[in-house]
Amino acid sequence: MRILSIGSIKPVEGFEDRLKLEFDILSKKGFNVTLKKNYKGNAVFFYCYIEDEIILKENHYKIMRQTFVNSIANALSDIVMDYWEPILIKKIIRDNCFYFNEIEQNRIYDFTLDIANCGELNLTQDTSSKIKRKICVVHKIREYLADNNIIMLDGFIDFRLREYMEQLEELVDTAIDEYLIDREYKEFIDLLRYFVDLQEPKRDLVNVVFCNTKIILMDEDSKFIENDLSLDLLAQENDEVSTDDIVISTLINIAPRKIIIHGFTGEDKIEVINTIYNIFEGRIHFCNSCNICLKSKPLTTK
Numbered sequence: 349m350r351i352l353s354i355g356s357i358k359p360v361e362g363f364e365d366r367l368k369l370e371f372d373i374l375s376k377k378g379f380n381v382t383l384k385k386n387y388k389g390n391a392v393f394f395y396c397y398i399e400d401e402i403i404l405k406e407n408h409y410k411i412m413r414q415t416f417v418n419s420i421a422n423a424l425s426d427i428v429m430d431y432w433e434p435i436l437i438k439k440i441i442r443d444n445c446f447y448f449n450e451i452e453q454n455r456i457y458d459f460t461l462d463i464a465n466c467g468e469l470n471l472t473q474d475t476s477s478k479i480k481r482k483i484c485v486v487h488k489i490r491e492y493l494a495d496n497n498i499i500m501l502d503g504f505i506d507f508r509l510r511e512y513m514e515q516l517e518e519l520v521d522t523a524i525d526e527y528l529i530d531r532e533y534k535e536f537i538d539l540l541r542y543f544v545d546l547q548e549p550k551r552d553l554v555n556v557v558f559c560n561t562k563i564i565l566m567d568e569d570s571k572f573i574e575n576d577l578s579l580d581l582l583a584q585e586n587d588e589v590s591t592d593d594i595v596i597s598t599l600i601n602i603a604p605r606k607i608i609i610h611g612f613t614g615e616d617k618i619e620v621i622n623t624i625y626n627i628f629e630g631r632i633h634f635c636n637s638c639n640i641c642l643k644s645k646p647l648t649t650k
Contacts, residue, residue: 351381351416352396353498354424359392360431367394370423379412391500396420421489424501428485428512429478432505434461436513440520452527459523459530464516477519484512537626540600544627547603554604555640556595556624558611563595563620570640573598592620599624608633610641 356363364385371381382397398412437460441453448456466478488508492499554573555566565573599607607628612621625632635641 349398349400350395351398351413351497352420352493354394354396354420355388355391355498355500355502357391357500357502358431360427362431363392363427364394366423366427367396367420370419371396374416374419377415379416381416417490417493420493421486424489424499425482425485427501428505428509429482433464433481433516436505436516437461437464437520440513440517444517444520445524456520456523456527459527460520463519463523463526477515481512481515484515485509488512537623540627541629544600544603549605550602551604553606553608554599554602556599556607556609557640558609558613558616561616563592563617565595565598566640573602592617596620596623596627600627604628605631606633607631608635610635610638612636 354367364383367383371383374381380399384395384397386393386395396416398416438457441456441460445453445456464478464481488511489499489504492504492508551567553568555568555570557564557566567573607624609621609624609632612634
């Protein structure tokens, strides 16, 4: 007996394999589902069959169908999020971000995908956002299949997933904010790099030493480089100015020809190192094995 028909106009790579994976799980629960594929016009249909003797068991049909619907909803929600979600995000950006040029829209798209998938650029979202979208799609599919034995996935997405679309629009809004912050940061870094390039270097070499939770500046003779007194006073009066900011400002004022970073493990103060690297690109070298590196852990300043 055919229990469900699933149609799709857009050709989705891996559609059939994802359904079969779910049906393999169902077979372990005693539900052997047969899947048949058929093309009608520009659409492809997947027909799902279950043996009559399983369906006709007394008081078994409702339980069986609910289990089947839950399984199908899980598979289709993955297909929606893995295949359609990037397409939908692109459409939202194209419709709502027309005031950005194509290059900017592509960057916003990258930020949105990263946020959606909890990637490296993700500054404000966590896995709960993805779980929330998954639950939303699963619920809507279950709700629809409770009264229907056929689902056209393209039309279902266009007309039945308004709440899901709103969640994607929120992701795009967040991505726009992060893109603008990133753009302002890069413009600021470019300005600082330009300022450094204009200056005559005051030192040939500065050693940037990681000492526990602090960053210490030393010259080529391993002598401490004192911070500018005015910067220290500024930090004391302004909570928004950190010691890391003072280190960066001191390096900018010195504009050394070469900077060697000692004892950096890649775990602490990554943002500071990224900023220094971006400002002094081409002048940065990393070291983890010299005498300064070996002494940096117990190193203390007076």
